[in-house]
Amino acid sequence: MLTFEEKLQIIESFPELQRKEVSLGRVNFHYDESIFDKKIVVQHLHPNGNGFVYAGNLPRMDKNNKGFINIRDYSEEALRSLIKQAIHSLSPQSDAAKELAIVGxxxxxxxxxxxxxxxxxxxxxxxxxxxxxxxxxxxxxxxxxxxxxxxxxxxxxxx
Missing domain, CATH: 3.30.720 (Signal recognition particle alu RNA binding heterodimer, srp9/1)
Structure with a gap:
């Protein structure tokens, strides 16, 4: 399992994400260019290593009812891939994302x-x-x- 610091380093390597401090030492990362109301890509990254990545627009993912995937046990490669996919799914360049924004x-x-x-x-x-x-x-x-x-x-x- 990656540590909190290792996960932070990976997430902060995505320049399109903005860090936002939240309660209890947790951190969120927002994607302000999202074409959806949804801007949070990484939610409640906790010093214990737990956290969530938004995958609501991604197919075939084991996500909770709010569209987030728990990343507690993710490897570096898996975490990078998931974040990249999440950003792309919220991106204005994605035709699928544009349609999803209309359809809701x-x-x-x-x-x-x-x-x-x-x-x-x-x-x-x-x-x-x-x-x-x-x-x-x-x-x-x-x-x-x-x-x-x-x-x-x-x-x-x-x-």
């Missing part, structure tokens, strides 16, 4: 036309919104209206 927890469907162009249909705040990339294309009061529009425009639901 809402219901979504992807629609594709013959030219392989894709639109997202997302149910949010009682509206059915159609997005082309990050841009809102149209908004509808019902699913049926949105579906009719997408079909009229030559799109089919992607499975």
């Amino acid at each position: 927890d809402g219901y979504e469907e992807r629609w594709i036309n013959e030219e392989r162009q894709s639109l997202l249909l997302i149910h949010e705040d009682e509206w059915w919104n159609v997005y082309a990339g990050l841009n809102l294309e149209e908004a509808f009061g019902s699913y049926d209206e949105a579906e009719d529009y997408l079909l009229d425009e030559g799109f089919t639901k992607h499975k």
Whole structure:
């Protein structure tokens, strides 16, 4: 197991993270460039070596209900890899992260036309919104209206 100091050294090697002191000698590290409300990448790194890394946007990870993974027993290589993935998942350069920022927890469907162009249909705040990339294309009061529009425009639901 890495010590607190070793974990600090690894985490501080990521210049995009900002250190924030919290209670009981614990430390958080924030990623201020995150396109999500979520800015904390490393949470409650404790002098006893315990701590958590945010992995809420990462697939197939054993995370708690808040999207964090306990890093108590992580090796240097595993910790570096996890932090790099976490930063990337929150980064504005990641297309997947951009879509997740729009979709959030809402219901979504992807629609594709013959030219392989894709639109997202997302149910949010009682509206059915159609997005082309990050841009809102149209908004509808019902699913049926949105579906009719997408079909009229030559799109089919992607499975």
